[in-house]
Amino acid sequence: xxxxxxxxxxxxxxxxxREAAAGCRAxxxxxxxxQTVFGxxxxxxxxxxxxxxxxxxxxxxxxxxxxxAGKLLDRALTDxxxxxRDAYVTxxxxxxxxxxTPKRRIHQSxxxxxxxxxxxxxxxxxxxxxxxxxxxxxxVAAKALISPSFRITKERGQLLPWTPPGRxxxxxxxxxxxxxxxxxxxxxxxxxxxxAHPSAVLRTPDDAxxxxxxxxxxxxxxxxxxxx
Ligand code: URA
Numbered sequence: 001x002x003x004x005x006x007x008x009x010x011x012x013x014x015x016x017x018r019e020a021a022a023g024c025r026a027x028x029x030x031x032x033x034x035q036t037v038f039g040x041x042x043x044x045x046x047x048x049x050x051x052x053x054x055x056x057x058x059x060x061x062x063x064x065x066x067x068x069a070g071k072l073l074d075r076a077l078t079d080x081x082x083x084x085r086d087a088y089v090t091x092x093x094x095x096x097x098x099x100x101t102p103k104r105r106i107h108q109s110x111x112x113x114x115x116x117x118x119x120x121x122x123x124x125x126x127x128x129x130x131x132x133x134x135x136x137x138x139x140v141a142a143k144a145l146i147s148p149s150f151r152i153t154k155e156r157g158q159l160l161p162w163t164p165p166g167r168x169x170x171x172x173x174x175x176x177x178x179x180x181x182x183x184x185x186x187x188x189x190x191x192x193x194x195x196a197h198p199s200a201v202l203r204t205p206d207d208a209x210x211x212x213x214x215x216x217x218x219x220x221x222x223x224x225x226x227x228x
Contacts, residue, residue, distance in 0.1 A: 004025065004026065005026055005117070005120070006021075006024055006026040006117065006118070006120040006121055007020060007024070008020065008120045008121065008124045010124075013043065013128060014039070014043055014125070014128055014129075017038070017121065017124050017125065017128065018038040018039075021036045021038050021094060021121050022035065022036050022038075023036075024036060024094070024118075024121070026117040026118065026120075027095075027113060027114050027117040027118070029093070029095035029096070029097050029110075029114055030095055032098070032100070033059055033095040033096045033097075034059045034060055034062075034096070035059065035062050036062075036094050036095060037054035037058050037059060037061075037062055037063065037064055037091065037094055037095070037096070038064075038090070038094060038121070039064060039088055039089060039090025039091070039125050040063055040064055040088070040089055040090070041084075041085075041086075041087055041088030041089055042085070042086070042088065043128060043129065045086060045087050045088035045129055045131065046086070046131060046132045046133065046227060047082070047086070047087045047088070047131060047132065047133045047134075047135065047223065047227060048087070048088045048089075048090065048125070048126070048129055048131040048133075048134045048135070049065075049073075049087055049088070049089045049090070049134075049135045049137055050090055050091065050092055050122065050134060050135065050136050050137060050141040050144075050145065051064065051065060051069075051089070051090070051091045051092070051137045051138065051141060051197065052091060052092055052093065052109070052110065052137070052138055052140040052141060052197065052199075053091050053092065053093035053094070053095065053096060053097060053109075053110050053114075053140075054091060054094070054095065054096045055067045055068075055069065055096065055107060055199075056096065056098070056104070056105055056107070057070075058070070058096065059095075059096035059098075059105075064089050064090055064091055065089050065198075068199075068202060069197070069198040069199040069202060070198070072198040072201060072202060072213075073089075073137070073198045076198065076201075076213065076216050076217050076220055077220060079217045079220075080217050080220035080221045080223070080224050081221070081224045082220060082223065082224050082227075088125070088129055088131070090122065090125055091141075092110070092115050092118065092119075092122060092140055092141045092144045092145075093110040093114045093115055093118045093140075094118055094121060095114075095118075097109070097110050097114065109140070110140065115140070115144045119144065122144075122145075123164075123165045126164035126165065127164075127165075130164075131164065131190065132188065132190055132191065132227070133159070133190070133191045133192070133193065133223055133226060133227065134162065134164065134190070134191070134192050134193075135192075135193050135194070135195065135220075135223055136152075136192065136193070136194040136195070137195060137196075137197050137198060138152070138194075138195075138196065138197025138199070138200060139152045139194075139197070140197075141194070142155075142194040145162075145192065146160075146162070146192065146194070150194065152194050152195075152196070155194060156193075156194050156195050156196065156215075156219055157193065157194075157195060157215075157218065157219040157222055158193065158194075158222075159191045159192070159193050159222060159223075159226055160191065160192045160193065160194075161189060161190075161191060161192075162190055162191060162192035163190055164190060191226065193219065193222060193223055195215075195216055195219035195220065196212065196215065196216050196219070198216070200212070201213050201216055
């Protein structure tokens with residue numbers, strides 16, 4: 001038997017989604033991985049960060065962005081004036097993909113099929129959170145959420161109008177209690193911003209790393225200003 005589509009329950013909140021995702025078999029990555037690494041953060045978060053996939057440490061801890069990339073992200077958020085505790089942090093793919101070697105597990109980028117298989121979970125997270133701003137950390141997240149032709153080098157740091165899939169438009173059809181005509185409820189504009197992946201900053205050669213870090217902080221500062 002092969003993989004079946006993600007079984008995403010509705011109306012269960014983030015906790016229920018997390019529990020359901022723990023048993024996801026929508027692609028083959030679940031088997032060698034330690035566990036599903038679901039998103040983390042308050043249901044009231046106005047901002048959602050989307051990374052690529054958990055790394056070695058995230059796979060062991062069961063939490064997103066707790067390894068070296070997460071440490072760098074934490075520092076950049078602080079420098080940009082964003083409190084990580086107010087944000088929801090997740091990944092486009094929720095299992096660690098790696099090649100085992102005797103000494104260590106070597107990270108492998110997720111394939112298009114893994115991103116596709118995992119997308120119902122990301123959409124369900126958006127649907128519960130109804131974020132105002134989604135920040136794509138790196139090209140994998142940006143291509144998954146915007147379009148495969150998205151060029152992070154060209155479009156990073158820009159707030160782009162964007163509507164998360166699963167965003168509910170509520171349009172009551174009955175007059176309200178006062179007999180007034182119902183007003184159409186229009187959701188506030190939502191935004192997307194793409195920036196570099198923290199791991200890309202870590203991989204930048206010594207002589208250019210400080211500038212790469214500063215560019216990440218500058219992009220995150222755009223987000224901080226928009227939220228203020
Ligand atoms: N890199 C990611 O994209 N996500 C994590 O959670 C950790 C590292």
